[in-house]
Amino acid sequence: xxxxxxxxxxxxxxxxxxxxxxxxxxxxxxxxxxxxxxxxxxxxxxxxxxxxxxxxxxxxxxxxxxxxxxxxxxxxxxxxxxxxxxxxxxxxxxxxxxxxxxxxxxxxxxxxxxxxxxxxxxxxxxxxxxxxxxxxxxxxxxxxxxxxxxxxxxxxxxxxxxxxxxxxxxxxxxxxxxxxxxxxxxxxxxxxxxxxxxxxxxxxxxxxxxxxxxxxxxxxxxxxxxxxxxxxxxxxxxxxxxxxxxxxxxxxxxxxxxxxxxxxxxxxxxxxxxxxxxxxxxxxxxxxxxxxxxxxxxxxxxxxxxxxxxxxxxxxxxxxxxxxxxxxxxxxxxxxxxxxxxxxxxxxxxxxxxxxxxxxxxxxxxxxxxxxxxxxxxxxxxxxxxxxxxxxxxxxxxxxxxxxxxxxxxxxxxxxxxxxxxxxxxxxxxxxxxxxxxxxxxxxxxxxxxxxxxxxxxxxxxxxxxxxxxxxxxxxxxxxxxxxxxxxxxxxxxxxxxxxxxxxxxxxxxxxxxxxxxxxxxxxxxxxxxxxxxxxxxxxxxxxxxxxxxxxxxxxxxxxxxxxxxxxxxxxxxxxxxxxxxxxxxxxxxxxxxxxxxxxxxxxxxxxxxxxxxxxxxxxxxxxxxxxxxxxxxxxxxxxxxxxxxxxxxxxxxxxxxxxxxxxxxxxxx
Amino acid sequence: xxxxxxxxxxxxxxxxxxxxxxxxxxxxxxxxxxxxxxxxxxxxxxxxxxxxxxxxxxxxxxxxxxxxxxxxxxxxxxxxxxxxxxxxxxxxxxxxxxxxxxxxxxxxxxxxxxxxxxxxxxxxxxxxxxxxxxxxxxxxxxxxxxxxxxxxxxxxxxxxxxxxxxxxxxxxxxxxxxxxxxxxxxxx
Numbered sequence: 001x002x003x004x005x006x007x008x009x010x011x012x013x014x015x016x017x018x019x020x021x022x023x024x025x026x027x028x029x030x031x032x033x034x035x036x037x038x039x040x041x042x043x044x045x046x047x048x049x050x051x052x053x054x055x056x057x058x059x060x061x062x063x064x065x066x067x068x069x070x071x072x073x074x075x076x077x078x079x080x081x082x083x084x085x086x087x088x089x090x091x092x093x094x095x096x097x098x099x100x101x102x103x104x105x106x107x108x109x110x111x112x113x114x115x116x117x118x119x120x121x122x123x124x125x126x127x128x129x130x131x132x133x134x135x136x137x138x139x140x141x142x143x144x145x146x147x148x149x150x151x152x153x154x155x156x157x158x159x160x161x162x163x164x165x166x167x168x169x170x171x172x173x174x175x176x177x178x179x180x181x182x183x184x185x186x187x188x189x190x191x192x193x194x195x196x197x198x199x200x201x202x203x204x205x206x207x208x209x210x211x212x213x214x215x216x217x218x219x220x221x222x223x224x225x226x227x228x229x230x231x232x233x234x235x236x237x238x239x240x241x242x243x244x245x246x247x248x249x250x251x252x253x254x255x256x257x258x259x260x261x262x263x264x265x266x267x268x269x270x271x272x273x274x275x276x277x278x279x280x281x282x283x284x285x286x287x288x289x290x291x292x293x294x295x296x297x298x299x300x301x302x303x304x305x306x307x308x309x310x311x312x313x314x315x316x317x318x319x320x321x322x323x324x325x326x327x328x329x330x331x332x333x334x335x336x337x338x339x340x341x342x343x344x345x346x347x348x349x350x351x352x353x354x355x356x357x358x359x360x361x362x363x364x365x366x367x368x369x370x371x372x373x374x375x376x377x378x379x380x381x382x383x384x385x386x387x388x389x390x391x392x393x394x395x396x397x398x399x400x401x402x403x404x405x406x407x408x409x410x411x412x413x414x415x416x417x418x419x420x421x422x423x424x425x426x427x428x429x430x431x432x433x434x435x436x437x438x439x440x441x442x443x444x445x446x447x448x449x450x451x452x453x454x455x456x457x458x459x460x461x462x463x464x465x466x467x468x469x470x471x472x473x474x475x476x477x478x479x480x481x482x483x484x485x486x487x488x489x490x491x492x493x494x495x496x497x498x499x500x501x502x503x504x505x506x507x508x509x510x511x512x513x514x515x516x517x518x519x520x521x522x523x524x525x526x527x528x529x530x531x532x533x534x535x536x537x538x539x540x541x542x543x544x545x546x547x548x549x550x551x552x553x554x555x556x557x558x559x560x561x562x563x564x565x566x567x568x569x570x571x572x573x574x575x576x577x578x579x580x581x582x583x584x585x586x587x588x589x590x591x592x593x594x595x596x597x598x599x600x601x602x603x604x605x606x607x608x609x610x611x612x613x614x615x616x617x618x619x620x621x622x623x624x625x626x627x628x629x630x631x632x633x634x635x636x637x638x639x640x641x642x643x644x645x646x647x648x649x650x651x652x653x654x655x656x657x658x659x660x661x662x663x664x665x666x667x668x669x670x
Numbered sequence: 671x672x673x674x675x676x677x678x679x680x681x682x683x684x685x686x687x688x689x690x691x692x693x694x695x696x697x698x699x700x701x702x703x704x705x706x707x708x709x710x711x712x713x714x715x716x717x718x719x720x721x722x723x724x725x726x727x728x729x730x731x732x733x734x735x736x737x738x739x740x741x742x743x744x745x746x747x748x749x750x751x752x753x754x755x756x757x758x759x760x761x762x763x764x765x766x767x768x769x770x771x772x773x774x775x776x777x778x779x780x781x782x783x784x785x786x787x788x789x790x791x792x793x794x795x796x797x798x799x800x801x802x803x804x805x806x807x808x809x810x811x812x813x814x815x816x817x818x819x820x821x822x823x824x825x826x827x828x829x830x831x832x833x834x835x836x837x838x839x840x841x842x843x844x845x846x847x848x849x850x851x852x853x854x855x856x857x858x
Contacts, residue, residue: 071697105711210710211700214700214707214708218707225798303691
């Protein structure tokens with residue numbers, strides 16, 4: 001009997017049309033839990049580093065987290081992993097919604113896709129019945145539209161569908177996989193799905209998911225539910241509203257956008273508009289959201305209402321969450337109504353709402369600078385909003401300049417040349433970031449931005465406050481019931497952290513404390529990503545219901561093997577190190593680990609070097625960011641250590657021979 | 671017949687507050703698992719959320735009595751501009767649709783308000799609905815007092831409902847004779 005997990009994977013070869021239900025090794029669960037951990041293990045074992053993202057040998061894995069389908073509140077994540085056409089590294093975008101629980105109820109922990117179908121197809125999973133079905137009639141359809149059509153033709157209104165739009169079909173490097181109210185958007189995984197000619201995966205399940213120690217499990221989960229209710233009435237004082245509560249940032253609820261609109265950058269991550277938020281704008285934007293937002297909605301088994309149904313007059317209804325509310329608005333220097341209008345089209349086309357608006361703003365900057373000219377934009381309207389619609393359409397169809405822009409700002413700039421690289425200024429590891437440009441270097445964020453392999457700051461940051469509170473009294477009050485810290489010393493670092501003076505950024509927290517703070521925050525995300533927990537109830541907000549002290553009990557009561565804090569910490573380290581190892585084998589090195597040059601105005605090269613040196617050492621990595629033989633063996637990753645030695649990535653003495661395999665862009669039209 | 675006050679257990683359903691998370695289905699299936707909470711499968715739940723997010727339709731419905739035959743209810747309701755099938759609001763486990771049936775056996779499911787010993791303060795679906803779409807209510811209702819039935823009577827009524835009174839009487843008579851005690855001899 002397997003608990004929490006089903007014990008079966010679905011292996012699908014799209015080239016041969018072969019489908020197999022494969023029993024999995026329970027030892028892997030104890031080593032990696034599930035979700036991201038096992039996805040990384042499969043990619044390490046089965047995809048050699050020379051495999052191109054767009055090739056039949058690349059795998060596309062839809063993994064459900066270990067505790068998905070159980071009553072663990074908020075545990076509903078699908079972890080989609082593959083190799084990204086944009087970063088050329090491992091991509092692991094994560095979506096909430098209802099797809100992963102349905103997969104568990106159908107009797108599978110993950111779907112592993114390889115090969116490439118001859119024609120466009122979709123996969124239909126209904127318990128033991130699994131079919132590859134023709135999708136010719138769905139070609140060019142929107143992602144939301146596709147899900148509706150599939151449910152209708154299968155006569156299964158309860159089927160959950162993950163689908164790509166036109167962007168995925170045309171292998172746009174920032175194409176997403178859409179699933180109703182959720183999406184897996186980062187890293188261009190929708191493009192890999194399109195390359196495999198897989199339009200969608202529909203799933204319906206009516207099987208049981210078992211719990212090993214039901215009494216303990218239910219007691220803990222009930223406490224979590226009670227805590228969520230208490231926190232709803234007790235927001236954290238002293239922080240801005242979106243950080244005071246639980247869930248992902250409550251963008252669908254709040255009307256006050258002063259903080260985002262005045263602190264984040266507009267256009268191509270370029271302009272701060274410090275006096276933007278006026279009473280008049282607040283009134284107008286409030287009216288827009290109130291009139292278009294039909295209902296606040298949730299993911300599976302979660303009381304937080306982080307998403308909303310949006311009905312824009314004259315356009316089909318869609319669902320939205322989080323900061324996609326403002327990314328188009330701000331990139332186009334427009335207003336909320338425009339943002340909600342174009343986001344509907346973008347959702348149907350299936351593009352990442354972080355990258356897509358920046359790519360378009362980047363193109364318009366190149367046009368203003370004369371690097372791109374009228375010849376590149378035949379027929380483009382004169383107004384900014386019209387230009388965004390025009391560009392989005394060209395990009396998802398890969399027509400004209402759209403074919404170049406569809407590769408994202410990094411590769412597009414290289415192809416355009418003539419100084420365009422200067423304008424692709426907001427990337428880390430070739431991927432567009434949140435449009436943030438700040439003053440003073442923050443050592444914690446420096447390390448998270450530099451070393452994160454999720455390549456998205458909101459998925460790395462979390463449990464430690466983003467900035468010190470103004471007074472010591474406030475900080476002490478915050479620390480008083482801060483039970484979430486792994487150790488009391490974290491409280492001291494926070495209490496001593498000042499806005500100005502000696503104990504302020506960039507030199508405080510001190511380097512050793514910074515390493516531990518970053519490691520703790522990252523560790524919590526790696527745990528969430530393996531069990532399928534929403535970061536919004538665990539690793540992302542301040543004082544969440546799930547933390548390092550109750551998660552071991554939850555996991556052991558659910559899955560039926562003993563686990564304590566040390567054991568869970570070790571698994572998180574193992575998964576983290578394995579993701580790094582996968583990327584190291586593909587050529588990732590220290591030189592790739594840097595935030596955008598203009599992210600902070602005030603930089604401290606010596607301090608930054610010291611931070612990276614210390615952090616690598618703390619993680620058990622060498623000076624080039626490569627996990628050492630010793631740390632790999634300590635984590636039972638002996639096969640990784642042996643592979644590194646054999647390839648010469650590590651030598652017996654631990655020295656690096658930096659061999660990069662990811663320097664070249666894929667051949668056009670490949 | 672004498673009048674008696676009865677406690678009626680009900681759930682008030684506010685579809686406007688439903689956030690469509692389906693926690694009610696999940697926890698219902700867990701509560702009714704044997705052993706309790708040992709397995710999860712919304713298909714076994716005695717509550718279902720009929721939902722269609724793009725049309726903003728969210729209707730939690732509880733499983734009621736089993737209906738042996740389909741009814742003629744195929745009408746459609748339009749409420750606030752949203753169209754619902756008549757079935758959307760029906761509690762029956764019936765042959766015309768696939769909800770409220772055990773997925774393995776096909777046997778009908780019925781909400782029992784989470785009957786338990788000791789009793790719960792509220793059914794689990796209500797406890798888990800932080801959106802407050804489901805609210806538990808007890809109200810007193812005047813009604814004709816029914817005589818309390820003994821254990822044997824309850825059993826016999828169930829058998830009669832299944833096989834008919836005539837068959838039941840015949841069987842009891844036959845069994846009593848086999849036992850060597852003629853029915854007539856047992857009369858006082």
